[in-house]
Every structure is written in C-alpha cells, then in structure tokens.
Amino acid sequence: MSPSAHARLRDDLRALLGARVHDRPEELLVYECDAMTYFKNRPLAVTFPESTAEVAAIVRTCIRHRVPFLPRGAGTGLSGGATPTRAAVLIETARMRQVLHIDLDNRFAVVQPGLVNILLTQAVAGSGFYYAPDPSSQMACTIGGNVAENAGGPHCLKHGMTAKHILGLTVVLPDAEVVELGGAMADPPGYDLVGLFVGSEGTLGIATEVVVRIEKQPQSVRTFLASYASMSDACASVTDIIARGVDPAALEILDRLTIEAVESSVYAAGYPREAEAVLLVEVDGLEAEVELAAREVTTICHERGALALEEAREEEERRRLWKGRKGAFGAMGRINTDLLVMDGVVPRHRLEWILEQVYRVREKYGVTLSNVFHAGDGNLHPNISYDGRDPEETQRVLAAGEEILRLCIEAGGVLSGEHGIGVEKRDFMPYLFDDVDLDLMRRVRDVWNPLGLCNPDKVLPTAKACVEARGRMLTLDSETPVPSATDVAKGEAQP
C-alpha cells in the first residue's frame, strides 16, 4: 500500500474512532502475531471499536479502501487466525467486553465478544451458574475468539465445545451488513447459520454480540491425580474409565517432560517428578453420581497400576492440581524460546499407537517434544520447544509437526480439535479433504465474504499457501522455498 493510500485510510479510520486507531510501529509490534509465533506480519493499523455500529463502519471503510480486515480478541489463538497475512486492519475487540444481559431462568447471557472467558463465569457464579467451555487460556482469551475458533478446553469432554453453548450472534458480515443469527428462542427458522459461523475463524464475519448458554454449577466436583510408570498404563486407565460408563468431566494426561517443566515453573502443582505420566481426572454432577464415579475411577487407576492416587480434598487443592495442567504451555517457556503447540485428534482407541508414533517422530527429527493432552477425546497436544532464531531447527520442528498431523489422519483423526486451522495447518487441509470438499468450503466462504477482504488466506489452502504457512515469519511476497517433511527426513533441508 502506498504511503498516501495508507494515510487516507488512517484519516478515515481516525474520523470514525479518533485516538482508538493505532498505527505507529511500536504500537503494532504486539499485534504482528497471536500465540502461534512463527508466522508474523505487522498490520497496517489496529482499531478499537466499542459497538456493533463502529465495527460495521470500520468494515465499510476497509471495503472502500479495498484493504483486508480481521478480528482479534486477546491474541491467544494457536493457529495464526488473528495474524494478518497481508497489509490489513485489525479490529481488536478489547473495548467490547460488557455482559449486556443475563437471564438465569432461560439459561442464557448476552455478551460482547471482547469479554474474557473467565469473567463470564464470574458474572454468573454468585447465582450458582457458569459458562462451561474452559480453554487453558480462559484467564485471557475472549468469547469472540472462542466463537471464531470453536474453542474447547479440558471440560468439553463432558460439556461440549463452544458451538454447543452458542445460541445466537450479532454479526457484521464482510460487506458490513449487520445480521442477527439464532438467539435465545428455540429452533429459529432457516438453516443453522450459527452452527456454520462458530469455528469459521473470522472468515465469515465479525461477531459483535454473542448469546451464550449458561449452566448450573455442578452440585459436586471431585478431582484426582494418578501417576504412572508408563504412558501406556495412563492411556489404559482412560479407556477403562470410558468403557465402564463413567462420564468424566475431564481426562487429561501430562508426560514426563511436561511434568518436569511444570514442576520447575511457577505453575508447580506437586506432580510426582518420577512418574512417566500423570492422569488428571475430574468428575462432576450430582453428589450421589459423583460418589459412584469417584469409586469407579479409584478402582480403575489402582487396577492399572497407578504409582499413586491423590484426591483434592478441598477447592484449594483442586485449583493446585489444575494449575499445573492449565499452566503447562506457559511452563514450556522454561525449555526454550519458542513453542509449537499441535492439536491433532485421533479416535480414542488409537491413543497409544499415536503416542508411540509421536515419540518416534521426536527421535527422527531430534526435537524437544513433550505431551499434554485431552486424553478423553483423543485430542493431542504435542508441544515442540525450540529456538525460533535457529532456522534449521525451526524447519525440523515444522517438519516433525507436519508428520505428526499426517499420522493423526492416518489413524482416522483430524488436523485440529480446538485450535483451528488458521495459517498454521491450512496447507495440510488436502490431507483430509479432497479438492471438491475444499472447493465447496471455498464457495460457502465466498457467499459470505465475496470480496475476500475478511481475514483472507485462512483455513483454506491458496495457491501460494505452502510458502506462506510453512516459512518462518514470511509474508505473502516471499518466494523462499520451504522443505517438506520428506525433504527434512532425507537430510535435504536447507536452512
């Protein structure tokens, strides 16, 4: 974009928002990526609207200038969904963070998209309610971001992903039209556009109000930590817990390297360092059913040779046990400067197989890889710690990641369970879907987003996608070839 065009755009945005437009380089630095840090690109400007009308006005301005735009919540996304791929305007929702309405009897609330996830639960907790989806980043991530990514979290095993909890939306479409989709009324007529929109990663429009389902807090919650001498025993416990009809709220496994990182960090939770794996189990519901489930879990863990089994006796202990799990990604910062968090899913019965493969890939590529994952729903999070300043290591990390995702698909799984595709996994979509499948998704997107200006280059592969996504900190203009996993395995990778 030419300096004069940039200046005209800035002037138009400032006419709308005044000082709530940032475009000095030092102001933009923090917005050049989300929590997936290996792809960076600085936006043209960051805007801070406070209402649906302001979002629509920004979108109209961007259309007039033919400039791409994209929404951003807290920037905690792990697939580059909130990272601009072109010279674009960011629409940051940080100033749209109000709880607009709460209706406890009808079990819903209306909130703005910039509301931090945990604050929604805090807003209704005093009345005995909560908002169920709990991504690990829930202290920072926003409801709007959760909607865009169809976020999960440990407790979505029982309580469902974000899509299950979204009843309605106000959306600024990519052509600046404002529409209402769904709502608190049961079964609105027409197609389920809310269902399509949730998880569309900001490519179909920008949610500016969200009608969320809220639920009664469970009468009882019990949390256990079992430690094991082998990952296999931990996985077998998970299989047994499900097979015996227990309906756990969460089943989380951390491997040895993760335990070490957590225990050496501020997130230390008292996990036994000598264990090869720990399994965090939570059951919730009515007291009587939780009691029965707790007995079953205890029996199974002992049968499967748990080295130790600890139960949180009070809320403080429960928080401590979860602190280690929820802080696991943060604790990885002790291992190296950068972290690639992966998100493949496999059928639950393939867990042991895929973990063997993941450790094999770790050896093959010589990378530092740890595992913390949602075992109950087969959602892996292999975390590869690396030094992003080392191009050769970065390429090995990316190649290892790609191979792991291919293995997930080979096992009957998918590329992402909760982080989304973004730019990170966009090129891998053809591993799962054929051209006709992808073309249909593209045509659906184009109906909503006909000018292609709303969060372009995300989710679906583009012609130059390989270069864009797999290169480190590359922009669209780069033509630098990036080796594939096969190249790296053959020793042909070029730093």
Next chain:
Amino acid sequence: MSVDLVRVQQLFGSECVTGWDPPDPALHGFLPAETPVVAPHEIAEFQEVMRFASREKHRVLPAGSMEHLYLGAPPDGVELVLTTRRMARVLEYEPSDQTLVAQAGTTLHEIAARAGEFGQHLAPDPWPGRAATLGGACAANRFGLTRLRHGTWRDCVLGARVVHADGSTTRSGGKVVKNVTGYDLAKLYLGSLGSLVFLVEVNVRLAQRPQEVGYVVARLAPAVAQQRLLELHRGWLQPAALLLLSASAPEFDSAAFAQARHDAGELLLFARFEGQRAVVREQLEECAQQLDGAEVAPDVAASEWERLRRLPEPEPHLHVLRVSTRAVGVFDALVAAREVFGAQATTLALFGVGTSFVRLAAVESEALAAFRERLQRTGAQVTLQYAPADGARRLDPPPAQAASLQAAMKSLFDPGALLRPMPSVAIGAGARAEEATEERIHRE
C-alpha cells in the same frame, strides 16, 4: 409432471425403480402413482440419478423411509423421488470411542440394536416409527422428548458425506468426537429437510444408555404450574425431561394414569430422570416431595412414555403446530392453545427447552392466524409442522433471519432449485450467491 417411469426403470434398473406406493396409506395421494421412486444401493448410483435429474432439470424429492414427508413445505412439482432406504448399513462402529458411521438409510431401530449391545444409544432419540432413518431424522432435525438433557443432532453429528444436486459428493467433519478442521457444513444440513443436499453417510457420537429411568407424574393447576416448574428448574435436580401435557388429551386417561387423571384446565407434568439407580431414586423422591406428594411412577411410563413420544409425530388428518419460545416460556404456548383452540387442542410442552407441540384435528385458518398473532406478541414463533396429506396448508412459515444469506445458501447448494424448498427461506432472494461467484471469478 413426473418423469416417465418406464424410462427411469430402463436407465437405473427396474429393481431400483418403482412407482409411488408409500408404506403409509395416508401418503398415497401425496404424489401421482406413476412418479418414479428410485432406491439406489450405492452412492455411485445415487450420483448417477442426480446427474440425470440435474441434466434434465427434474425436481427431486429426497426421502428416507417416507415417514415424515409432511414436514416442511409441500413439495411442489416433484418429478422423481430418490430414497436412501436401500443404503442401510452401519459402516463403522467403535464402541470404545462411542462413535458410529452409518449410511443414511440405516434405520434408527438398527442403530439402537447395534449400539444397545454395548449399552450405548443415539442420544437425540426421536420417535423411530416403523423405519425412520438416520438420514431422515437428521435432515428433519427430529429430536426426542429428553432434549433437555441430551440435546439434538447438532450435539452429536460429527460429520457427513453428502450428494449434491449436480451429482457430486463431498465430506465434511470427521469421525472423532472433537474437531474444528474446516467449516462445519454438517450443521447446515441438519434440519435443512433435504433442501441443500442428500445426506448419504452420517458420523455420530453415541452416548451411554442410562442404567435406570424413572418418572414423577403430577397434576398441576394452571395458576401454580409455572411457579412450581420454575422452582424445580432452579433447584439441584437434573431431569432429563420436564413435560407438560394439556388437559384435553383423552388418550392419556388410561389406568396407568388413574391417580393423575386430570380435570379440564389442569396440566399433567411428567418429570423424567435418568442415570444410575441410586441417583435416579434420590431425584424421584425429592421431585415428588417438591410437588407435594406427586406420584412417583417408575413403571407408568414405560408404556405411556412411548405414547408421549408419538404426540408430536404426524398422523393422517392431524395438524401439528410447533411453537418456539425461550426455555421456560412454554406456558405462553399452553395458555394460548387453550384459549384459542379450546378443548380440541392437545399441547405437549418441553419445559426448559422452549418447544411445544399443539395437535389439532381440524382447524380454521382464522384460528391459526389468531394463535400465531397472539404468540408473536411474546416473541414466540409458530410453525405448522405437519398438515394432513391433502396438502392444505394454511399458515405460512415464519421467515428466517438474515434472509439474503439464507437464500444464498440455498442458491449455492441447489442453483437449479431441483431439491425441495426450505419453507422459511424465500426463493429468488439469493443474489448474494451469484454475486459471490462473479466476484470470485473476477478476483481469480
């Protein structure tokens, strides 16, 4: 005007093609007897039929077992019926993962039998009828009376394979229980009544069957019913269903309900609890106590529950209205039905869900309009879900939100309008889809 039956038989084999002779006698007059009904065995055959229909611009009625063809707008100008009933195999079942992949023509009975061997079931649990199919139940988004606890197909469909109006086939979603890979197109197809695509394979998540089921049955005077229900709703109990049945439901005056026989104006409450034995019993006792000695009726309802499940289902010569309100707003529907239709209406309300069904034997257009107008004032929506097979339809569907976007979806998936219409989506408003195509061509 239908396609020539003999010609279609020549094209696709006489063993796959018959005339219109549906199992439900009430549907016999629904289409001309010479309308070809094609029942392919495989997806490839399905595609062939659709390519033929697309090429020759024949309007196609998608069908499963033809038990719910009343649903939605009357199919106008159908020239060919295409049914999945011969594509009825369970393709994959992983009990340890609680996932199942089945062809769309697989009956709900068949899935119940297979899953039941491992103590599992399909949680949405709609009335399985004689041979209701998985694809049909999903396309019609039919749900059971335990929706309060188990949700709808939206909560358990993991992915789908579909055949499009042009004969192409696509997949979306996957077979795992957690997935955000690409757009969740299956959500669009659920409840679309076959107006966008043909579902040919559906991937679902199963649930553990409850160890025990129990019921509390109570009579409630209308003046106190709302408050009593709200108190239950706000408490710690976790019912799988809180059903309210209006007074005029004579078919429920059976011996089993002798203790709970209701007088005119009273409402009959069925509270259903599911789960482990001890948990269910504890809740039954607490619920009965909260309702001042209501009957705990663990056995009642094994038979009566089945009759309740049938209440929202189509029957010849019956109108079934569906009223959508907020979760606890069903009293608006109950009161309006009583006051507008009087004793001829039977209303079943799903408290906590926000859905009510009103059954009427005969109804005047004016009464329908008055009923709708009254409920619209409260923000509720009224849909004529089933009408008698004569096709008489005296209530336009409520318009969908985001009309141009809805119409654009229809135009995108079914540009030739060969599939059945979506009742709430205006045809011809889909300029957005054409504009998108033009814009895309321009960009490329």
